[in-house]
Structures are given as C-alpha cells and as structure tokens.
Amino acid sequence: MTPSSAEARKAWIATLAKAPPARLADLMPSLPPHDLLRAPEVGAVMVRGRTGGTGAAFNLGEMTVTRCSVRLGSGPVGHAWVQGRDKDHARRAAVIDALMQTDAAADLAARVIAPLQAEAEARRAARAAKAAGTKVEFFTMVRGEDN
Amino acid sequence: MYVAVKGGERAIDNAHQWLAEERRGDLAVPELTIPQIREQMKLAVNRVMAEGSLYDPDLAALAIKQARGDLIEAVFLIRAYRTTLPRLAASRPVATGAMAVDRRISATFKDLPGGQVLGPTFDYTHRLLDFALMAEGEPPTGAAPLSPIPFPPGGGEAPGPAAPPDAASDAPPSPRVGEGWGGGAPRLPHVTGFLNRDGLIETAEASDRTPPDLTREPMELPADRALRLQALARGDEGFVLGLAYSTQRGYGRTHAFVGELRIGTVAVEVEIPELGFAVEIGEIELTECETVNQFKGSRTEPPQFTRGYGLVMGQSERKAIAMSLVDRALRWQELGEDFTGAPAQDEEFVLMHCDNIQATGFLEHIKLPHYVDFQAELELVRKLRAEAAALREAAE
Numbered sequence: 001m002t003p004s005s006a007e008a009r010k011a012w013i014a015t016l017a018k019a020p021p022a023r024l025a026d027l028m029p030s031l032p033p034h035d036l037l038r039a040p041e042v043g044a045v046m047v048r049g050r051t052g053g054t055g056a057a058f059n060l061g062e063m064t065v066t067r068c069s070v071r072l073g074s075g076p077v078g079h080a081w082v083q084g085r086d087k088d089h090a091r092r093a094a095v096i097d098a099l100m101q102t103d104a105a106a107d108l109a110a111r112v113i114a115p116l117q118a119e120a121e122a123r124r125a126a127r128a129a130k131a132a133g134t135k136v137e138f139f140t141m142v143r144g145e146d147n
Numbered sequence: 148m149y150v151a152v153k154g155g156e157r158a159i160d161n162a163h164q165w166l167a168e169e170r171r172g173d174l175a176v177p178e179l180t181i182p183q184i185r186e187q188m189k190l191a192v193n194r195v196m197a198e199g200s201l202y203d204p205d206l207a208a209l210a211i212k213q214a215r216g217d218l219i220e221a222v223f224l225i226r227a228y229r230t231t232l233p234r235l236a237a238s239r240p241v242a243t244g245a246m247a248v249d250r251r252i253s254a255t256f257k258d259l260p261g262g263q264v265l266g267p268t269f270d271y272t273h274r275l276l277d278f279a280l281m282a283e284g285e286p287p288t289g290a291a292p293l294s295p296i297p298f299p300p301g302g303g304e305a306p307g308p309a310a311p312p313d314a315a316s317d318a319p320p321s322p323r324v325g326e327g328w329g330g331g332a333p334r335l336p337h338v339t340g341f342l343n344r345d346g347l348i349e350t351a352e353a354s355d356r357t358p359p360d361l362t363r364e365p366m367e368l369p370a371d372r373a374l375r376l377q378a379l380a381r382g383d384e385g386f387v388l389g390l391a392y393s394t395q396r397g398y399g400r401t402h403a404f405v406g407e408l409r410i411g412t413v414a415v416e417v418e419i420p421e422l423g424f425a426v427e428i429g430e431i432e433l434t435e436c437e438t439v440n441q442f443k444g445s446r447t448e449p450p451q452f453t454r455g456y457g458l459v460m461g462q463s464e465r466k467a468i469a470m471s472l473v474d475r476a477l478r479w480q481e482l483g484e485d486f487t488g489a490p491a492q493d494e495e496f497v498l499m500h501c502d503n504i505q506a507t508g509f510l511e512h513i514k515l516p517h518y519v520d521f522q523a524e525l526e527l528v529r530k531l532r533a534e535a536a537a538l539r540e541a542a543e
Contacts, residue, residue: 006424014414014427043235045417045428047202048358049380049458050240051372052437053337055351057240058358058373060380061460063202065235065428069421079421081235083429084203124247131249134265138257 012100012113013093017082019116021089027112031095037069037077040087066090076101170215184208193432193461194218198503199225200362200381202431202460219383219503226504239425240355241413243435243458244337248411250464253338255404255439261335266410338407339437339454348439348452368495375477375498376470380459382501384466390476390491390501391469399476399489403455406439410462434459436467440475443482453482473497 016024044062051058067081068090078098080090099108171178185192185208195207199222207225214220250266253259265271342348358373366374379387394401414427436457444450455475457467476491478484490496500506 009422010424010426013422017426017428018414018430041235042232044201044229044232045235045415046237046360047415047431047460048238048240049243049376049433050351050353051376052339052351052454052456053243053435054340054353056354056356056358056373058376058380059237059360059362060241060377060433060458061197061200061202062229062232062234062362063415063429063431064206064232065417067235079419081417081419081426081428083415083431084205127249128247131264131266134250134267136263136265 009097009100012109013080013097015113015116015120016080016093016096018120019089019093021084021086021092023116023119024089024092024112027115028092028096028108031092032072032099034070034072034078034095034098036091037071038067040066040068040090042066042085042087045081068094070094070098072098072102074102170213179212181205181208181212184211190462191216191218193463194384194466195221195225197460197463197466198222198381198383199229201225201229219507223504223507236417236419237357239416239418241415241431241433243409243413243433244335244340246335246409246411246413246433246435248335248409249462250411251335251407251409253405253407255406256338259338259407260341335409337437339439342406342439342452346449346451349454351454351456366498368498370494370498372474372478372481375494376456376458376474378498378501379457379470379473382470383503383506384463384469386501386503386506387469387473388465390497391472393489394472394476394491399479399487399492401438401455401472401475402441403438403472403475404440405468406437406454408434408436408464408468410434410464432461434461434463434467436464436471438468438471438475443484453478 043065045065046062047060048057049060050056063083064085065081065083066085066087066089067079068087069077069079070091071077072095076098078094078096078101080093080097082090082093096108096112099105100113185204188208188211189204191211192204192207195210195218196202196204198218199207199210201207203225206228207221210221210224210228211218213224248264248266250268251261251264253263257263339348339351343350358377359371361374361377366378370378393399395403410432412430412432415429415431416425417428418425434457438455438457440453440455442450442452453475455471455473455478457470457472457474459467459470473491476489477494477497479486479492486492
C-alpha cells in the first residue's frame with residue numbers, strides 16, 4: 001500500500017470508528033455477504049497519557065473497544081476497532097473498510113464517509129463556538145499617569 | 148468448635164429482592180433510564196469512569212443505577228466488569244496539546260495565547276438552589292445562545308495574531324488575547340510550553356518507555372512517577388482532595404499555582420497490528436491540570452519553577468487539581484526537598500490508601516461473619532476475668 005492510500009485508509013477507518021453507531025447504520029443499513037475472520041470481540045485498550053503533557057508515558061486507565069475483521073467474497077479484508085461495546089458497529093465498520101478497497105469506494109466515500117465527516121465537523125464546530133462564547137475578553141483600565 | 152456455616156439462603160434471597168424494590172423506589176415515579184443518567188448525571192458518570200478506570204459512559208451509568216447512586220459501589224461494579232475484558236492493546240499517549248477544549252484557564256497568565264475559555268463551569272454561580280429545576284418543563288437551553296462579547300469593545304478591528312514570545316527578551320510572554328501563535332490548526336499551546344522556552348520551568352522530556360501498570364503487576368515501592376500518576380488517576384477523589392488540601396495547609400507545602408487547567412476531548416490512537424499502522428479508534432473527554440510550583444536551584448541547575456501534573460478521565464477538575472498537587476508533593480526526593488513527614492509526601496501512605504475499592508474491601512469485610520474469631524476473644528476475656536477474680540479473692 002502506498003503512503004497516500006494508507007493515509008486515506010487511516011482517515012476512513014477513524015471516521016467509521018468515531019461515527020455514532022445508529023447514524024452509521026442509517027447510512028449503511030444492509031451489508032453485502034462477508035465472512036467473519038474475527039467475530040466482533042469486546043475488549044479494553046489501556047489509554048496512556050504523558051507526564052506534564054509532553055513527558056514520559058503513564059497508564060491513565062482503560063476504555064472499552066470492539067474489534068472485528070471480515071473478508072468479502074471477492075477477497076478484500078476489512079478491519080475495525082471502534083470505541084465502546086457495539087458489535088454491530090464494529091462489524092459494519094469492518095465491512096465498509098473492506099468495501100472501500102473495492103470499486104465501491106467512490107460511491108461509499110460520497111454516500112457514507114463524507115456525510116459522517118461533515119457531521120463530526122459540524123459537532124466539533126458547534127462545541128468550539130460554544131467554548132468561544134465563554135472566552136474572557138479583559139477590559140484594561142488605564143490608571144495613573146504613565147509619562 | 149464448630150459453628151453453623153450454612154443457612155441464610157432464604158434471608159439473602161429476600162434481602163436482594165427487597166434491595167431491587169428499594170432501588171426502584173416509588174412505582175408512581177418514572178424509572179430512570181441509562182441515557183438519562185449518562186446525560187444528566189454526567190459528572191457522577193465521569194467520576195465512576197475515572198475511579199473505575201474504564202472509559203465507558205453507558206456502563207458507568209448502568210453501574211450508578213444498579214448501585215442506587217452509591218458511587219463507590221458503582222466503581223466496584225466497573226472494576227469487576229473490567230477484569231472480564233481482554234486487554235487488546237495500549238494506546239499511543241494522548242496528545243493533550245491537540246485537545247478540542249471546552250474549558251481552558253490559567254491562573255498564572257491572564258493573556259495567554261488562545262485566551263481564558265471558561266466552558267460550562269460552576270465557577271461564578273451563586274450556589275443558590277435553583278428551584279426552576281424542580282419545576283416540570285423544558286430547561287432553558289432552547290434559548291438563543293449568548294453571543295461572545297464583541298472585541299475590542301465598541302467595535303473596530305480585532306487584534307492580529309500574536310507573535311511567539313521572544314526567547315531573548317526578559318519580558319514575560321503576554322501575547323494579545325484570542326489568536327494563538329498565528330494561524331494553523333486550532334491547537335492551544337500548553338502554558339508550561341512557553342515557560343519552557345525561556346528555561347524558567349523544568350522540562351518534561353518525552354519518552355516512550357513502556358510504563359509500569361498496576362493493574363498487571365502488584366504495585367512495588369518505591370514507585371516511579373508513572374506508577375504514582377496511574378494510582379492517583381484512579382484514586383478516590385475525596386482522599387486525593389484531602390491530601391492536596393493538607394499540602395496547602397502546610398503539610399508538605401509546594402506553593403502551587405494552576406498554570407493551566409483544560410477540559411476537552413482528545414482522539415485515542417492505537418497501533419493496529421493487522422493494519423500495520425496507528426488509527427484513531429475513538430475520542431475521550433479528559434481534564435488536565437498543570438501546576439507551576441515554587442522554584443528551586445541547585446549547584447548544577449539555575450533556579451526554575453517545578454511542575455505537578457494531573458490527568459483524569461471525564462470532566463473532573465477538582466480531582467485533576469488535587470492530583471497535580473499530590474503528584475508534586477510526592478516528588479520531594481527527586482527535587483532534593485526535605486521530607487517533613489507530611490502524609491502527602493509519603494508515597495506508601497498515599498499509594499496504598501488512595502484506592503477506594505481496596506479501602507472499601509478491607510474496611511467492609513469486618514462486617515462479615517467473624518464468629519470464630521470473636522468466640523476466641525470472648526473465651527479469652529472470660530478466662531482473664533476469671534483469673535483476675537481469683538487473684539482478688541486470694542489477696543483478700
């Protein structure tokens with residue numbers, strides 16, 4: 001896989017993982033036939049932080065994660081690791097990852113990935129706007145004579 | 148001697164059935180749903196996730212419901228569930244500098260780049276009961292959002308991007324409000340980052356050495372800082388708060404300022420073996436606190452500020468601030484400070500007692516049957532009393 005296609009795959013995998021499961025199911029209600037290489041499995045990932053934000057790594061605590069791997073009849077293999085315990089979410093994300101490596105990619109990118117990205121960006125922007133509304137603007141009072 | 152060790156099954160079954168009824172409460176009141184708890188008791192959910200050491204808001208909400216709102220019992224349920232999960236991987240260290248912040252304040256720099264962002268805070272509320280919340284009906288969130296205060300006041304042109312601080316200058320960095328270091332991604336620099344540039348504060352050198360994990364190996368003392376931070380991050384908020392407060396009152400004083408407190412979401416990135424590269428698998432909310440503490444110098448180092456660090460799952464700033472104070476107090480040896488015997492400086496005292504599940508387990512076990520132990524004590528007291536009485540009689 002070329003570096004640029006790896007970057008593109010990273011991006012769609014992240015989008016699928018972070019998508020609200022119900023929304024992903026709305027956009028992709030039915031899945032093509034596929035074999036489960038690894039049935040959806042719920043587990044934990046240890047989340048690490050860095051001392052002082054930039055220093056040595058330490059273990060902060062775990063988060064729940066579900067992973068799944070599938071193979072389409074035509075050959076491509078798809079993988080998913082998604083936050084939470086929703087097995088359907090992991091399976092759907094893995095199938096879409098596999099389909100994104102086929103001729104269906106352009107259609108899926110437009111029909112599933114792009115709307116998910118736009119919605120995530122809208123959520124982020126809405127929250128950022130709320131935060132910006134709470135930014136303090138100080139009014140400076142000039143006191144005394146400075147010359 | 149034998150005592151009855153069986154029996155009570157019926158009593159236990161009935162007790163549990165009654166517990167379920169009490170959990171539900173008055174049937175005329177609608178039952179709480181998990182989404183209601185997750186959305187409306189969010190800070191309780193956050194605390195259960197942080198101390199349960201498992202980020203999963205739905206499970207934490209379920210635990211709170213099952214535990215009837217007893218948060219330590221809920222943490223216990225989460226810890227028990229956690230042990231059933233296979234560990235699939237460890238994440239890359241989260242990048243808090245790239246956090247999408249809801250709140251970000253500094254008590255040391257008024258005009259820090261990116262500004263003081265208050266976020267959804269209890270600060271500046273009057274702590275008066277709001278009886279409007281008791282009334283049925285829609286909350287006032289449907290109202291139009293308040294617009295930010297226009298800047299500069301009275302209109303005119305907004306200030307341009309601030310220039311990065313001049314390392315050669317003596318003046319403290321004090322860029323204008325609002326624009327960060329000029330363009331680029333919406334990354335908010337850490338306050339300690341620009342103190343670092345001037346060498347005024349100790350640096351935290353990046354290292355990707357695999358940190359120790361107290362959930363895998365029993366904690367050994369002395370612990371390194373990574374292990375201490377793990378223990379504090381999952382430690383009881385009340386205990387860590389009390390210790391932090393004790394340092395402020397003089398038991399291991401460290402003169403802390405909140406250099407920066409930030410709350411927001413970060414992406415969690417994991418190296419996926421089957422893919423051969425790292426991908427973002429989700430987002431979590433974190434609270435991070437960095438303190439700037441009294442300076443010290445030594446023969447080899449010029450005087451500079453030192454740092455304490457707190458990082459907690461969810462929105463939990465009391466815990467994050469407390470954690471950073473206790474982290475700093477525990478660093479006395481590394482920084483060449485005196486051990487004053489203060490509890491917050493005593494690594495064993497802090498680390499062995501900050502876990503509320505360990506503490507609850509040992510504390511509450513004394514309510515369980517100790518009939519044989521107690522029978523032995525009873526026999527002993529009777530014997531001693533008989534001997535004492537015999538001695539008295541002999542003396543008379």
